[in-house]
Amino acid sequence: xxxxxxxxxxxxxxxxxxxxxxxxxxxxxxxxxxxxxxxxxxxxxxxxxxxxxxxxxxxxxxxxxxxxxxxxxxxxxxxxxxxxxxxxxxxxxxxxxxxxxxxxxxxxxxxxxxxxxxxxxxxxxxxxxxxxxxxxxxxxxxxxxxxxxxxxxxxxxxxxxx
Amino acid sequence: xxxxxxxxxxxxxxxxxxxxxxxxxxxxxxxxxxxxxxxxxxxxxxxxxxxxxxxxxxxxxxxxxxxxxxxxxxxxxxxxxxxxxxxxxxxxxxxxxxxxxxxxxxxxxxxxxxxxxxxxxxxxxxxxxxxxxxxxxxxxxxxxxxxxxxxxxxxxxxxxxxxxxxxxxxxxxxxxxxxxxxxxxxxxxxxxxxxxxxxxxxxxxxxxxxxxxxxxxxxxxxxxxxxxxxxxxxxxxxxxxxxxxxxxxxxxxxxxxxxxxxxxxxxxxxxxxxxxxxxxxxxxxxxxxxxxxxxxxxxxxxxxxxxxxxxxxxxxxxxxxxxxxxxxxxxxxxxxxxxxxxxxxxxxxxxxxxxxxxxxxxxxxxxxxxxxxxxxxxxxxxxxxxxxxxxxxxxxx
Numbered sequence: 001x002x003x004x005x006x007x008x009x010x011x012x013x014x015x016x017x018x019x020x021x022x023x024x025x026x027x028x029x030x031x032x033x034x035x036x037x038x039x040x041x042x043x044x045x046x047x048x049x050x051x052x053x054x055x056x057x058x059x060x061x062x063x064x065x066x067x068x069x070x071x072x073x074x075x076x077x078x079x080x081x082x083x084x085x086x087x088x089x090x091x092x093x094x095x096x097x098x099x100x101x102x103x104x105x106x107x108x109x110x111x112x113x114x115x116x117x118x119x120x121x122x123x124x125x126x127x128x129x130x131x132x133x134x135x136x137x138x139x140x141x142x143x144x145x146x147x148x149x150x151x152x153x154x155x156x157x158x159x160x161x162x
Numbered sequence: 163x164x165x166x167x168x169x170x171x172x173x174x175x176x177x178x179x180x181x182x183x184x185x186x187x188x189x190x191x192x193x194x195x196x197x198x199x200x201x202x203x204x205x206x207x208x209x210x211x212x213x214x215x216x217x218x219x220x221x222x223x224x225x226x227x228x229x230x231x232x233x234x235x236x237x238x239x240x241x242x243x244x245x246x247x248x249x250x251x252x253x254x255x256x257x258x259x260x261x262x263x264x265x266x267x268x269x270x271x272x273x274x275x276x277x278x279x280x281x282x283x284x285x286x287x288x289x290x291x292x293x294x295x296x297x298x299x300x301x302x303x304x305x306x307x308x309x310x311x312x313x314x315x316x317x318x319x320x321x322x323x324x325x326x327x328x329x330x331x332x333x334x335x336x337x338x339x340x341x342x343x344x345x346x347x348x349x350x351x352x353x354x355x356x357x358x359x360x361x362x363x364x365x366x367x368x369x370x371x372x373x374x375x376x377x378x379x380x381x382x383x384x385x386x387x388x389x390x391x392x393x394x395x396x397x398x399x400x401x402x403x404x405x406x407x408x409x410x411x412x413x414x415x416x417x418x419x420x421x422x423x424x425x426x427x428x429x430x431x432x433x434x435x436x437x438x439x440x441x442x443x444x445x446x447x448x449x450x451x452x453x454x455x456x457x458x459x460x461x462x463x464x465x466x467x468x469x470x471x472x473x474x475x476x477x478x479x480x481x482x483x484x485x486x487x488x489x490x491x492x493x494x495x496x497x498x499x500x501x502x503x504x505x506x507x508x509x510x511x512x513x514x515x516x517x518x519x520x521x522x523x524x525x526x527x528x529x530x531x532x533x534x535x536x537x538x539x540x541x542x543x544x545x546x547x548x549x550x551x552x553x554x555x556x557x558x559x
Contacts (some may be wrong), residue, residue: 045349053346056348056467059480059485064412065413068412075378080499080500117502152349153351153353153462154351157451159490159495
């Protein structure tokens with residue numbers, strides 16, 4: 001990754017690990033805490049993206065919506081769904097400096113999930129993360145996280161962000 | 163038609179309010195449904211014209227197990243073909259959508275245009291006495307359109323589309339916001355781990371008790387009515403009520419309404435056997451649904467704006483449609499979870515029972531109040547007759 005110091009890469013990777021660990025632990029506050037004060041989380045499909053269609057599976061394009069998603073999971077949907085355990089796997093592919101302290105990072109991701117009702121493990125989603133990571137403060141944070149899911153058809157409803 | 167392929171035969175209860183659970187989980191019933199319903203005299207919405215806005219646009223889909231191809235040709239005409247090469251029958255197009263002027267089967271390089279004509283083929287004179295290009299266009303099921311919604315039937319004996327819709331054309335227009343002038347915003351596609359009839363019986367409208375969001379927002383439904391007909395279609399229209407003084411959401415735009423007229427602001431329509439359309443707040447959604455086996459159903463939510471929306475309204479609809487409904491939506495994620503539980507529960511003996519709004523357990527209901535589940539009974543009676551399931555003989559005096 002030319003032009004990006006090893007220390008910056010370490011901080012970026014640590015943020016990614018903090019993100020996936022928060023989700024796998026179902027700690028929604030910690031998930032929201034990986035985003036900057038002004039940030040966006042958008043999850044869409046490659047099908048929508050390739051066709052130039054603006055709809056997303058999750059469009060949390062402001063801080064308020066990121067906080068609202070925490071409420072969906074913890075309050076609104078409580079007791080209505082069969083829970084599942086996720087395991088996120090992330091592989092950084094590219095990292096470039098967008099401007100001072102801000103990095104554009106592209107990664108592959110896969111989310112394995114194990115349903116509590118059947119005990120079966122399979123893949124919930126695979127795709128890419130396109131992230132903008134802010135390293136200007138004390139803690140690395142996502143200014144933007146764009147998740148593009150490869151499959152046009154989700155195999156299951158999605159409770160937690162990907 | 164006989165019921166010999168279904169053994170033991172399904173015996174339908176005498177009460178109009180009961181549905182045998184076994185029909186949701188029996189493989190033989192499902193195979194018979196593919197024959198009698200999906201290959202039968204029903205009409206299936208498979209796309210809206212606005213999903214293919216440009217010449218050369220195409221979309222592929224399935225009705226039951228049958229693959230179809232929808233195209234828009236260079237004269238702006240829409241066509242539906244069986245997605246199968248006219249030569250040896252291989253699936254012709256494999257992508258879900260795209261834009262192209264020619265469809266080539268890679269097996270023997272037969273090539274078809276957007277009107278289905280065979281325009282290229284490496285056969286030379288003398289290779290076959292039986293061949294001429296004119297004899298081998300792509301074959302087509304019957305197709306018809308209402309308000310831009312493209313319907314097909316795979317059965318030559320099907321009635322006209324107008325007879326099938328049985329007067330529901332206007333209700334279809336209402337759900338789309340007045341007419342068919344729509345603009346596609348995108349898709350949510352998901353898999354339901356449930357029989358297709360569980361979707362058919364429970365989506366589009368059900369008691370709001372399931373949705374905690376409505377309670378947390380102190381959001382009561384507006385005054386409205388349900389309707390249903392003997393053809394198996396049903397729906398709901400109501401004044402749109404808006405939550406007042408909500409404190410749940412940090413970003414209230416998710417439940418904001420900018421559509422003006424509240425009088426029919428919330429409506430849904432469910433056409434037998436599987437199509438649903440829902441307009442709620444500023445979302446306009448057409449739900450294309452297809453079975454993928456006895457215990458799996460694929461659901462494609464297609465969301466639309468109106469053609470005359472300005473950029474700000476489009477942005478609002480996109481933001482609202484993305485987060486309100488669908489497999490991750492605030493008020494519908496849990497639907498899929500409920501369908502799954504209904505399906506698993508159907509492996510137990512006995513009947514599902516309808517209660518609310520039932521006035522006579524043995525008769526077809528005629529009027530429905532807003533929250534009645536009795537509205538589903540008519541489409542079950544239609545299903546029973548199509549499937550040829552006999553009712554139990556004894557009817558109490």
